[in-house]
Amino acid sequence: MMAIPLMKKLNVLVPHWIEHNDEHIAEMEKYLHALDAEGQxxxxxxxxDVIAQMxxxxxxxxxxxxxxxPISLRG
Incomplete structure (x- = not known):
């Protein structure tokens, strides 16, 4: 089995991490609005605070x- 070079991994993972984190932020914002509506x-x-850190x-x-x-993700 051939190991995937670090830079090739990061070119895939970093954008994924951004997208995933942004999805969590959007979800947290929904809960923030609910908490505000309930007076919490x-x-x-x-x-x-969590949203700001995220x-x-x-x-x-x-x-x-x-x-x-930028590197080729093929091959």
């Missing part, structure tokens, strides 16, 4: 993706 101020604030992660991953050198 403290939990809503924690949720906002957004920062997506931003860092985007920078990482921009710094990856």
């Amino acid at each position: 101020k403290e939990l809503a604030q924690h949720c906002r 957004t920062a992660v997506s931003e860092k991953l985007t920078v990482m993706a921009q710094q990856l050198k």
